[in-house]
Amino acid sequence: MADGRPGRAFAADPSRGEQTNGPPDYFTLSVAPEAPAAAAEASPERAEPVVPADHPWAAMLAPPALGGRTPNAPALLRTPLTLPRTPGDVPPATQAHAPKDAPRASSAFLGVPGMPAAPTAPPTLEAPRPSPGVPRLFPKVPHEAEKRPNSAPNLSVPTLRLPGQCGAVPSGAALPQGALAARRPQMRTPSPNIPELASGRIQSLTAAALVERLQAEDPVLVVDIRPATAFGRGHIRDSVNLCAPSTLLKRKEFTLERLETQMLDPGAERERFATWRTHPANAWVIALDTDAVSATSMGRSTSGGGGPCLVGLLCKFAQEAYPGHLCWLHGGFTAFQALINAKPYIVRDEVQAVRAQSLPVSPEIVRPRGLSLEAFRLPTCDAQAPAQAANPFFDNIRQNLELSCGITDVVPLEPGELSEAQKARLPAFLQSLLALPSKKRAEHLAELFFRIEKSEQERLQGVMRRHSHGDARSDIAQxxxxxxxxxxxxxxxxxxxxxxxxxxxxxxxxxxxxxxxxLWTFEHxxxxxxxxxxxxxxxxxxxxxxxxxxxxxxxxxxxxxxxxxxxxxxxxxxxxxxxxxxxxxxxxxxxxxxxxxxxxxxxxxxxxxxxxxxxxxxxxxxxxxxxxxxxxxxxxxxxxxxxxxxxxxxxxxxxxxxxxxxxxxxxxxxxxxxxxxxxxxxxxxxxxxxxxxxxxxxxxxxxxxxxxxxxxxxxxxxxxxxxxxxxxxxxxxxxxxxxxxxxxxxxxxxxxxxxxxxxxxxxxxxxxxxxxxxxxxxxxxxxxxx
The missing domain is CATH 3.90.190.10 (Protein tyrosine phosphatase superfamily)
Known part of the structure; x- marks a missing residue:
């Protein structure tokens, strides 16, 4: 580097179109296969982001007249939410400082409106052929690999060793089928343009107007996305509690059908939710959280929801060509329960009996106070989809969502020019790494990190199974x-x-x-x-x-x-x-x-x-x-x-x-x-x-x-x-x-x-x-x- 500071290879450079702050993820952005993709990095540290008023994305999320904040507007319906209509309106996502020979790939889990949708299952990716004299980085995994003791990878030995006690890779599978395979685009029929469908339709609704809707005879489906505990303390009569992970609510690929089958138990609640399919043009779908007053504010992570979650959910109805009105409740349930004439429509403590379930008594299971068995239960998901924990606790294991979509970035390691004397001061594993071409070096590090992430995903799922069923036989959670x-x-x-x-x-x-x-701490x-x-x-x-x-x-x-x-x-x-x-x-x-x-x-x-x-x-x-x-x-x-x-x-x-x-x-x-x-x-x-x-x-x-x-x-x-x-x-x-x-x-x-x-x-x-x-x-x- 010109300034002798090698770390600058990772600094965001606005002149190159790099985004230091990504857009809210319910836009589910990606780039075309011809351009490098920088995947969004969801994490606990971004659980409650707030889009500032001067941020370039705020203009896309806020109503044009009042910026999405109209707490005292008396109108029944407020200014419609304005969303981008064409892919050209969306700022590009870029891969920061990618080298010229970096692999061109597409993030399979993201989808720009009008671009090919993500594949339901990650396609395979052939392992790169090593150049003469370069150690093979992506070897075929022997069938017995899972039974051997785990250790750190060996750059010069053509065998794959797994990290920790949990890094299981399917026998006979080539390593690149994990982190990098899902980055290859798969051509499909373009999916509907969600922002275009939703533009002009999704509107905010006052609490007083919701009372009027409930008093009228038009069909109304109220979807409450707050946590189940808050829903039990008080909710609108006949509303449906859809306590889904915020990432799924904002992600276009996770459809209404999947929300219905994977997030709602069979019974009266799922039947009420399914009534949207028969709604006429004068019907209403109204989504609410705790206290959202703007389509741009994320809300508190402990209270659930936020504007993008509400809009993301309503966009799913627009994607299904819902004929009625799509609204989110301004001020959330907090504003609704403050109205005197709303009291007859509020129900409390109906789900206490369900939540009173406790874990089975076992000397190996510590009974968490106030938690139900559902807090540790993995649902049965579609065979094409990875197992995901649909509950208030384990639905936030970030690897459950991220690794299934192959979002591992490929980031170059460019330490600058090193003299032979400087290289001699490095251990052999770093010298071998630096001897690789830039592209292979970046891919190798991406694969190592993917294996660490995959190990943790399996470890946490094993922890859940152990808590849920007391199953001490599995070695995944050891x-x-x-x-x-x-x-x-x-x-x-x-x-x-x-x-x-x-x-x-x-x-x-x-x-x-x-x-x-x-983010939880391990007991040991x-x-x-x-x-x-x-x-x-x-x-x-x-x-x-x-x-x-x-x-x-x-x-x-x-x-x-x-x-x-x-x-x-x-x-x-x-x-x-x-x-x-x-x-x-x-x-x-x-x-x-x-x-x-x-x-x-x-x-x-x-x-x-x-x-x-x-x-x-x-x-x-x-x-x-x-x-x-x-x-x-x-x-x-x-x-x-x-x-x-x-x-x-x-x-x-x-x-x-x-x-x-x-x-x-x-x-x-x-x-x-x-x-x-x-x-x-x-x-x-x-x-x-x-x-x-x-x-x-x-x-x-x-x-x-x-x-x-x-x-x-x-x-x-x-x-x-x-x-x-x-x-x-x-x-x-x-x-x-x-x-x-x-x-x-x-x-x-x-x-x-x-x-x-x-x-x-x-x-x-x-x-x-x-x-x-x-x-x-x-x-x-x-x-x-x-």
């Missing part, structure tokens, strides 16, 4: 020994006392303590307070935080705590955990607000009768302050005074400012320098460093694994240097092990992330972040690149 006991300095076997270490029931029970509803690695905060609530020892130790099984005992940005209701639990773990350093990888959305609350000024926190000193750190060139502000350093029970401790908080949500920093040097500064602030007897972003998975996991791998490989390198200089080593086996690591073909990064995924789910959230790990490790070991 914890590997290398991931167990992350706090222990040595590897220990998984306990066989009947406990389920991958249990997530504690996280489900403490739903209000989780910032995002689809979660941070537990020594005493409940409330003596009457044994579960109040919970905090959404996990111990991670990715390379402990290789003798590198470097424990970190990965956690979410604490919520106001969890401030006390967060600081109690900090105190009990003797933590003196916090690394914060998010701004408080990003893209107009709250990412992290201010937890560093806090007071309670038991514990208080105040800022003693605050300073801005520039690049020069961290030993780099330039004077750009990149971080904040706060010294915090934590007082508890008459004792006082100082805690250093380092807040990195240049890491966009769901993306990567411009360059690796800033993150490496900040990590070194944070490590220097930690005393020899201090406890683990606490790392968090917003959800505590994407940016958090990326920073932790970079720090762990760099620290480990530097130690291996130092041991080899000492051996070459004739320095005696007390244990010759340590030198042999160091040589095996440095000159072997085992991918340490892949191995470390496989272990971390068993300790905290979804850490390192995107392919771009995964590739950035390799870039940062190369940068740390080889030095600056030109």
């Amino acid at each position: 914890l590997s020994a290398r991931a167990a006991h992350p706090q222990s300095p040595t590897e220990r076997e998984v306990p066989q006392d009947g406990a389920f270490p991958l249990s997530i029931t504690a996280a489900l029970e403490r739903g209000m303590d989780n910032r995002y509803r689809n 690695s979660r941070v537990k307070l020594s005493h409940p905060l409330d003596p009457n609530d044994p579960g109040s020892n919970y905090v959404n935080a996990s111990f991670v130790n990715p390379l402990r099984h290789r003798g590198s005992h470097r424990v970190s705590i990965a956690t979410q940005a604490p919520l106001p209701v969890t401030f006390l639990a967060f600081w109690e955990a900090i105190w009990e773990q003797n933590t003196h350093v916090i690394v914060m990888l998010a701004r408080e607000f990003e893209a107009g959305r709250l990412q992290c609350h201010n937890y560093w000024t806090f007071a309670s009768p038991k514990l208080s926190v105040e800022v003693e000193r605050e300073e801005t750190l520039t690049r020069a302050d961290l030993g780099l060139t330039g004077d750009t502000n990149i971080a904040m350093h706060r010294v915090l005074l934590v007082r508890r029970g008459g004792a006082t401790r100082r805690v250093h908080q380092f807040q990195y400012l240049n890491w966009p949500d769901h993306s990567v920093p411009d360059s690796a040097d800033e993150l490496l320098a900040l990590s070194a500064r944070a490590d220097a602030a930690r005393g020899a007897q201090d406890g683990p460093i606490v790392v968090h972003c917003s959800a505590g998975i994407g940016r958090t996991g990326t920073q932790i694994i970079i720090d762990a791998v760099v620290h480990y490989l530097r130690r291996v390198q130092a041991r080899l240097d000492a051996a070459e200089q004739g320095a005696a080593d007390r244990d010759a086996s340590n030198v042999r092990e160091a040589r095996d690591v440095w000159y072997g073909s085992t991918d340490i990064i892949f191995e470390a992330l496989s272990v971390m995924r068993e300790q905290r789910m979804s850490v390192v959230q995107t392919v771009r972040q995964y590739v950035f790990i390799y870039l940062a490790v190369i940068h740390a070991l080889a030095g600056s690149c030109t």
Whole structure:
């Protein structure tokens, strides 16, 4: 790169038409087969995005007159929602900084209006033929591969090894049929233009107007998309509760028929929903959530819905050529129940008996308080479709939706020009990776990340089956020994006392303590307070935080705590955990607000009768302050005074400012320098460093694994240097092990992330972040690149 900063290959460049903030996903955008595709990256960290008024997509979502916000309009129907009519109206999605020889592909799960629809089953993709002298990256999987011990991939050995204990690939299947196969377009008859069908039809309806509709004789179908618990506390009589994942409501390919058969149990509710098929032109379909007042606001993840979910659902009716009126309720159920004349139409507690089901009594199953068996049940889906969890908890396992659509990006790894001396400072697995052509290198990393994602999908589905049926026979939900006991300095076997270490029931029970509803902590690695905060609530020892130790099984005992940005209701639990773990350093990888959305609350000024926190000193750190060139502000350093029970401790908080949500920093040097500064602030007897972003998975996991791998490989390198200089080593086996690591073909990064995924789910959230790990490790070991 011209500026010598290799990480800039991942920065968004508006001049190239790249989108730093994608459109709301109910547009289900894609690009034609001739252009590269950048898949949308759905995640917990985008559970509640808000489209700012000045965002280029806001104009497409808001009514032209009043911008979609007309809370006091007296009219029966408000201004129609304006949606784009032609593919040309839709800004292009691009693959950021793809090399010239990057594969041209199409995202199979997305569909631009008028373009070919996604295939129902991913087509096959032939493995690329290796060039002469290049190791084969996509070998055929032997039938016995699933029975062999799992390990990191080997670039020079033509066999496929699977990650963790859960990475099962169908026997006899070529590896590219996973992540990349679904990217090949399949020609089909173009599907209807959903925005064009919906334009001018989908309108907002006031609560008072809904009362008038209910009093009239015209057929009305009211669809309530709130969670079942909220629906049970109060709902409109004869309404249908369609508690479907927001992604499915906004996705065109998930049709009304699939919503009906997969999300509604057979019975009266499904029959009421099916009446839309016989509605005349004067009929109404009215969708509502908790409190949506705009077609652009996403709503709270815990309350369900939001404007795009409502519009996405109504678009499905438009796609089926529904002849009647399509409306969403302005202000949601909150506005409706506030009307006096709406009281006769509100029904409460009709579903309490259904929700009162509990899990079967078993010593191996922890009974989650207040959760029904349906919370852990996988439905039977169409044979053509992947198994998906249609319930309020497991429907948010993001891999259930993402991997079935093959959205894995192919992101180039371009470290810049490395001299031979710099390459010599790298372990063999990184040298082999850099020796590959750019295209094959990118495909290889995409496949590795796909395998990690696939392993986690199978692991979480196994966890669900274990909770639902108490099925201990399946090895899908088993914890590997290398991931167990992350706090222990040595590897220990998984306990066989009947406990389920991958249990997530504690996280489900403490739903209000989780910032995002689809991120749960595993029982074996979660941070537990020594005493409940409330003596009457044994579960109040919970905090959404996990111990991670990715390379402990290789003798590198470097424990970190990965956690979410604490919520106001969890401030006390967060600081109690900090105190009990003797933590003196916090690394914060998010701004408080990003893209107009709250990412992290201010937890560093806090007071309670038991514990208080105040800022003693605050300073801005520039690049020069961290030993780099330039004077750009990149971080904040706060010294915090934590007082508890008459004792006082100082805690250093380092807040990195240049890491966009769901993306990567411009360059690796800033993150490496900040990590070194944070490590220097930690005393020899201090406890683990606490790392968090917003959800505590994407940016958090990326920073932790970079720090762990760099620290480990530097130690291996130092041991080899000492051996070459004739320095005696007390244990010759340590030198042999160091040589095996440095000159072997085992991918340490892949191995470390496989272990971390068993300790905290979804850490390192995107392919771009995964590739950035390799870039940062190369940068740390080889030095600056030109």
